[in-house]
Every structure is written in structure tokens, then in C-alpha cells.
Amino acid sequence: MVRARSGERRAEILRATLEVIAERGYRGATLGSVAERVGLTQQGLLHYFPTKDALLVAVLAERDHWDTSGGPGRDGWRLELLDSLVEYNAMRPGIVQTFSALLGESVTDGHPAREFFTERYAQVRENMARVLRLEFGERLPGGLTPERAAPLLTAVMDGLQYQWLLDPSAVDMPAAFRDFLGLLYGTGRGGPE
Amino acid sequence: MVRARSGERRAEILRATLEVIAERGYRGATLGSVAERVGLTQQGLLHYFPTKDALLVAVLAERDHWDTSGGPGRDGWRLELLDSLVEYNAMRPGIVQTFSALLGESVTDGHPAREFFTERYAQVRENMARVLRLEFGERLPGGLTPERAAPLLTAVMDGLQYQWLLDPSAVDMPAAFRDFLGLLYGTGRGGPE
The missing domain is CATH 1.10.10.60 (Homeodomain-like)
Structure with missing residues (x-):
């Protein structure tokens, strides 16, 4: 009790x-x-x-939990949901800023959030690869295996967030992410300019 | 004197x-x-x-200066040099860690490095777009314009650095970057597994 x-x-x-x-x-x-x-x-x-870091890590872990429970059961993200997730993130700069700032700090030696992020990324890459495999099988239209596309998908999301946080008017984060999905699909299906 | x-x-x-x-x-x-x-x-x-931040920003600006003066005159990066730059970065984790940590801090409100990074990214995207235009003209094989591919190229480089810094044994940064170049070329020329 x-x-x-x-x-x-x-x-x-x-x-x-x-x-x-x-x-x-x-x-x-x-x-x-x-x-x-x-x-x-x-x-x-x-x-x-x-500590403040412990509190923020718990918030980010909770956010991951919510963000990944939109998929069917324990499968985590579905590819079509990633698009919406990036759109959603573009409307909550505070948490994206917190994530990005803490990720930055975590790569320094001995930082208390380092373990959280290291494990998180192993998990995220695994989830991404599973999602890509469900969608495409063993080979994506652009030629990559799910395991080789997963770190790129993850990197683009994180990297775009930094550019967008620094200058929201210069970077349309959701549009840029759709451009990348178009490359993965090998169709240039990113849509009109 | x-x-x-x-x-x-x-x-x-x-x-x-x-x-x-x-x-x-x-x-x-x-x-x-x-x-x-x-x-x-x-x-x-x-x-x-x-301040320490002022010193580190000056170091990063100097690094950018050196990294971009490998190209022909004032043209900055050439596409084939990006590949080598990522390979080179994989051998200097200290400066990549410093860049990534400071980039993370810079997205917080009022951080002294914010202006440096905001201007840097505007410049980097412009340089990347120019390089891509020289290489491909107005449309990349994957279907994107140089201006739409530039933020993705930049995001992948930055995002991969975080994953690599957190777990170097889990992410082959140069190989992953070549995979992305393969997507841009629309050829899956990323090479064998």
C-alpha cells in the first residue's frame, strides 16, 4: 500500500x-x-x-515508454507512426530541448545519464530494425538491410532536432524527416517542394 | 606587432x-x-x-576552418571529402565529444554557444547544398533538391556521432555514413555487408 x-x-x-x-x-x-x-x-x-539528472532521465524514459506504446502490443514503433512522432515533437520543444541537452551531456566521461542513453540507443536501433523488417523484409527498397538502416533513421531524427531547436524558422523538421523516409523507400516520395 | x-x-x-x-x-x-x-x-x-565556453567555441570554429579548407579554394567541402572527414573524426573522439557536448548545451536558453552553433549550421547547410549542386545539379538521384538534402546530410553526421560516442563498438560510424551517401546517390552503393 x-x-x-x-x-x-x-x-x-x-x-x-x-x-x-x-x-x-x-x-x-x-x-x-x-x-x-x-x-x-x-x-x-x-x-x-x-538529483536533477536522475529526475530528467526518468522523464525521458517515461516519454519513450509512452511514445513506443502506440504500436501494436509490444512491437513498439510502427514506421507510419514515426512520421507522426516527429510532427508531435515539433509541437513540444521543451521536452525535445531537454532530451537533446541531456544527450549532449551524456557523452562526456562519467556522466550519470550515459548508461541510460547507451542502453536506450541499443534498444531504439533494435526497435527500428524490427519495424523496418516488418515493413520491408530483409532488404529496403534503397538497398540497405534493416540493421544498417536503423542507426541512420535514429541519427536523422536526433540530428534534425538540434538544427530545429537552434533555428526553428530555418528547418522544417517534419518535412525534412519525410524527405529522409522517401530516401529509405527509394522512391523520392517525399512529396512536393 | x-x-x-x-x-x-x-x-x-x-x-x-x-x-x-x-x-x-x-x-x-x-x-x-x-x-x-x-x-x-x-x-x-x-x-x-x-570563459571555458569561449575557448571551446574558438577551438570548434578553428576546426571547422581547417576541415573546410581542404576543398578547392573557398568552395568548402567536396562530397568525396565528407567520407574522409567522417573517417578522420572516428579517430579523434576527444574533439567529437567536445563538439557534441557543446552542441547539446547550446540548445538551452541563453547559452553562450547558441549563436555560434546557429550561425554554423546555417553556413554548413549552405555549404552542403553548394557541394551537392556541384555534384548533381538541381536534383539528386534520390529525387531531392540540394537544399532539401543538405539538412539531412548534416543531421546524419551529427546523429551518428552521438550513437558512436556512447557505444563505439555498436556503431561503425564511417560505414553508416557511407550507407547514407548510398541512399543519396540512389544506388545503394554503400558496399558489401
């Missing part, structure tokens, strides 16, 4: 953090502002998440 | 910073370690570069 309540409390904190991120971005999402939102002292918040 | 000497001193500091980055990575490249390497006090170093 105590454990259940603790789980609810954690979920409430994660929702509150996501709200604060949406409103104030990565830098504004301080432990103090999250604690205030859920009616805890900062000390009380630290009982659930010992 | 004083100005010339000051310019030499700055160049010397940038070279030393690059060495420290190569040896110790992003976190190890402290103002103290760079000052020691060039025989300055930390206070003396701050005369040339007022």
Missing part, C-alpha cells in the same frame, strides 16, 4: 516535471520549481529522485 | 586546447590544464578567452 502510494507520487512528480519543462525549458526545470509544483519541499523531492 | 604576437599566442592556446581535449576529453579540458600547457596563469589565459 505504501509502495503503491509511492509509485503514484513518482508518477505525479514526472507529470509535473514534464509540465515545468514544457513551460520553462531545460534550464527552468529546476528541482525547486518541480518541488513547488507538487507541493513538496526540495528535500522531500530528493527522496524520490536524488 | 603587439597584435601579431597576440594572434600567435591565441593560435598557440587553441592548439594546446586541442591537445588537451584529445588527451583528456571534454571534462578534462579545464582552463587550468590549458593554462598549464601553454605556461600561462589561469588569469593570463582569461585575458585571451574569458
Whole structure:
């Protein structure tokens, strides 16, 4: 019973953090502002998440969980959903900024989020390859195997996010991602200019 | 004369910073370690570069300058050189880590490197589009215009770097980049498995 309540409390904190991120971005999402939102002292918040990084990693893990549960059962992403996911991301710069900033930090030595991202990407590449195999079989129209296309698909999503965050007016992220899907399909089906 | 000497001193500091980055990575490249390497006090170093971020941005700008001067005159990158650039990057994780960490931080509000990266990407996309136009004319084999392919080319390079930095054994960065060039060429010329 105590454990259940603790789980609810954690979920409430994660929702509150996501709200604060949406409103104030990565830098504004301080432990103090999250604690205030859920009616805890900062000390009380630290009982659930010992550091800001731990809290943000939990939020990103939760986002991945939601984003990947739109597919059929445990299959994760479907290819047609990736398109919508990128469109959706273009409407929530706060969480994309948080993801991108933390990913950047995670590649430095000994960073607490490093393990999360390393495991996340192994998982994401595996999911992507499975999705591509379901769609195309052993060989994509552009000639690549699912395993070789998966890191590219992942890289394009992440890389476009940085360009878009830095200058949203210069990069139409969803359109650019559709262009890439067109290359994968080998059809230039990216649509009109 | 004083100005010339000051310019030499700055160049010397940038070279030393690059060495420290190569040896110790992003976190190890402290103002103290760079000052020691060039025989300055930390206070003396701050005369040339007022913050660690300012120093690192100057190093990245210098790297861009070198990387893009391999092409014919002022034309910047040539497409066949991009391949070699990615291979070269795979042998210098320190500077790639520094670039990736600083890019991550730069998307947060008010970060001192934000302007550098925003302008850099506008420039990089323009350079890429010019290179692609020289190579293919107004339409790439895969069907995209140079302007629409340029942000994808850039995104793949950046995105692959994150995956590679997190887990070098899981991602063959140069091979993955060649796979992407194969998609752009519309030929699946990525080579054998």
C-alpha cells in the first residue's frame, strides 16, 4: 500500500516535471520549481529522485515508454507512426530541448545519464530494425538491410532536432524527416517542394 | 606587432586546447590544464578567452576552418571529402565529444554557444547544398533538391556521432555514413555487408 502510494507520487512528480519543462525549458526545470509544483519541499523531492539528472532521465524514459506504446502490443514503433512522432515533437520543444541537452551531456566521461542513453540507443536501433523488417523484409527498397538502416533513421531524427531547436524558422523538421523516409523507400516520395 | 604576437599566442592556446581535449576529453579540458600547457596563469589565459565556453567555441570554429579548407579554394567541402572527414573524426573522439557536448548545451536558453552553433549550421547547410549542386545539379538521384538534402546530410553526421560516442563498438560510424551517401546517390552503393 505504501509502495503503491509511492509509485503514484513518482508518477505525479514526472507529470509535473514534464509540465515545468514544457513551460520553462531545460534550464527552468529546476528541482525547486518541480518541488513547488507538487507541493513538496526540495528535500522531500530528493527522496524520490536524488538529483536533477536522475529526475530528467526518468522523464525521458517515461516519454519513450509512452511514445513506443502506440504500436501494436509490444512491437513498439510502427514506421507510419514515426512520421507522426516527429510532427508531435515539433509541437513540444521543451521536452525535445531537454532530451537533446541531456544527450549532449551524456557523452562526456562519467556522466550519470550515459548508461541510460547507451542502453536506450541499443534498444531504439533494435526497435527500428524490427519495424523496418516488418515493413520491408530483409532488404529496403534503397538497398540497405534493416540493421544498417536503423542507426541512420535514429541519427536523422536526433540530428534534425538540434538544427530545429537552434533555428526553428530555418528547418522544417517534419518535412525534412519525410524527405529522409522517401530516401529509405527509394522512391523520392517525399512529396512536393 | 603587439597584435601579431597576440594572434600567435591565441593560435598557440587553441592548439594546446586541442591537445588537451584529445588527451583528456571534454571534462578534462579545464582552463587550468590549458593554462598549464601553454605556461600561462589561469588569469593570463582569461585575458585571451574569458570563459571555458569561449575557448571551446574558438577551438570548434578553428576546426571547422581547417576541415573546410581542404576543398578547392573557398568552395568548402567536396562530397568525396565528407567520407574522409567522417573517417578522420572516428579517430579523434576527444574533439567529437567536445563538439557534441557543446552542441547539446547550446540548445538551452541563453547559452553562450547558441549563436555560434546557429550561425554554423546555417553556413554548413549552405555549404552542403553548394557541394551537392556541384555534384548533381538541381536534383539528386534520390529525387531531392540540394537544399532539401543538405539538412539531412548534416543531421546524419551529427546523429551518428552521438550513437558512436556512447557505444563505439555498436556503431561503425564511417560505414553508416557511407550507407547514407548510398541512399543519396540512389544506388545503394554503400558496399558489401
